[in-house]
Amino acid sequence: MLYKFQSRAASDLLMLEPQGRRILEIIGKYGEDRRGILQTADMGGAIAALEAAIAQEEREAAEVAAQAQADNARGGENEEAVSLRQRATPFIDMLRRSQAAGKDVVWGV
Structure with missing residues (x-):
């Protein structure tokens, strides 16, 4: 299973489920629903x-x-x-680009 992270400010990012789940757990967004959104206001805290x-x-x-x-x-x-640095760096880059452009990040499985 894959997580697909998307933003209008960056290229799509694919992660295998265990790595995607770990990233989402760290930023406090992992839950029962396999889809979600990270709004620009929350990106600083996630980073x-x-x-x-x-x-x-x-x-x-x-x-x-x-x-x-x-x-x-x-x-x-x-x-x-x-x-974790190797796994999270592309995601952090996506968050920084999205935050600068004022675009949300969404994901799904």
């Missing part, structure tokens, strides 16, 4: 929430990396993952 979540994830990743480095010294494995 701030995403940036705070990214910063938190990066702090946690730094701690995990330090532990992994210690484990690697003992012969453990280091696993790479796609970060």
Whole structure:
């Protein structure tokens, strides 16, 4: 299943359901209904929430990396993952463009 985010100020953005759900949970817009709208007045708060979540994830990743480095010294494995920053950057860009143009962002599955 895919989430399709649309705005008249930016290109459409597609996300797989788990990543789209995580983004919507962070901005407080995930619920029973699989469709929604983010109005321009709410975009600043959504961007701030995403940036705070990214910063938190990066702090946690730094701690995990330090532990992994210690484990690697003992012969453990280091696993790479796609970060929230990589997943959320296109969405944040869409929000900034939409906010500047005064256009809402809508989504559906």
